[in-house]
Amino acid sequence: MVTTPHDPGSAHLDGNVLAGPLRELFAVDMTSARTECVGCGQRAAVAELETYLGGPGVVARCPGCHAAVLRYVRTPSTAYLDLRGTLTMTVPMPAGGAES
Numbered sequence: 001m002v003t004t005p006h007d008p009g010s011a012h013l014d015g016n017v018l019a020g021p022l023r024e025l026f027a028v029d030m031t032s033a034r035t036e037c038v039g040c041g042q043r044a045a046v047a048e049l050e051t052y053l054g055g056p057g058v059v060a061r062c063p064g065c066h067a068a069v070l071r072y073v074r075t076p077s078t079a080y081l082d083l084r085g086t087l088t089m090t091v092p093m094p095a096g097g098a099e100s
Helices: 015-025
Strands: 034-037 043-045 050-052 058-061 068-074 079-082 086-090
Touching: 034 068
Parallel strands: none
Antiparallel strands: 034 043, 034 086, 050 058, 058 068, 068 079
């Protein structure tokens, strides 16, 4: 029998195992990360996105189809990052790899 990640009988770990990899990922300059727009498939660096301020947060739009690919809001106690408009985001990582 083959188990899948959604099989209740399969072994899994909780999301705490992501602490190290995500800390490494979000400790880099994200403006060089490349997004792929869900709407049109155009790839662009975060620095190339059409970014709008002035509302309760920041909205970054695809330079091709102008769909929202990234939304960011910061409150005094919480940061909200919405990437629903991004199919994928690739992040250049410094040489040396992850810390153990």
